[in-house]
Amino acid sequence: SAVISQKPSRDICQRGTSLTIQCQVDSQVTMMFWYRQQPGQSLTLIATANQGSEATYESGFVIDKFPISRPNLTFSTLTVSNMSPEDSSIYLCSVEGLMNTEAFFGQGTRLTVV
């Protein structure tokens, strides 16, 4: 399985500011995925990031709020823009395995907005 590193692991941010989360993979992958896990909840897919094209967002998530970059096959960033306390969540980066069925996750970024 791929080794996925996320930075930062946690942060406390002021409302109205933006935070960019980085995800680095130790091998080249076609698709990278960003999930949100609200406190005590399950994981919800935010968007799929493909290298060389715009990210594909799921219903309820928009590019202005969660801009994503995918400059190469091993790296992606997710920005949480104009944050409010409701954005306090764990944000997780994920990649698919060789079978394109399993998903492997980074350790997540725990964001608290005050």
Added chain:
Amino acid sequence: GQQLNQSPQSMFIQEGEDVSMNCTSSSIFNTWLWYKQDPGEGPVLLIALYKAGELTSNGRLTAQFGITRKDSFLNISASIPSDVGIYFCAGHPKKAEGGGATNKLIFGTGTLLAVQP
């Protein structure tokens, strides 16, 4: 949209007991995955299932892909304190047209497992 209903929501058991949890859907899934999440960590894949009826083990864990392709269960035998965590089922739903799976992974609601030594 598709949902995965996972039960029970939580379990509080004694060390050594067996555990069973399941996941159901109103629609067909092409794969079923079971994950465990420890506090402060991302989910870790435990077992992956690819075919209806498939029964797969990983140590003390056993999972099955339901015949109808709309459900899956995970059993943990002889639980130990380090089994504590949140367990999630997840799956790739079948595409509306054609037989392939979608890339989108749908997660269940999670089962919180507490094991008392």
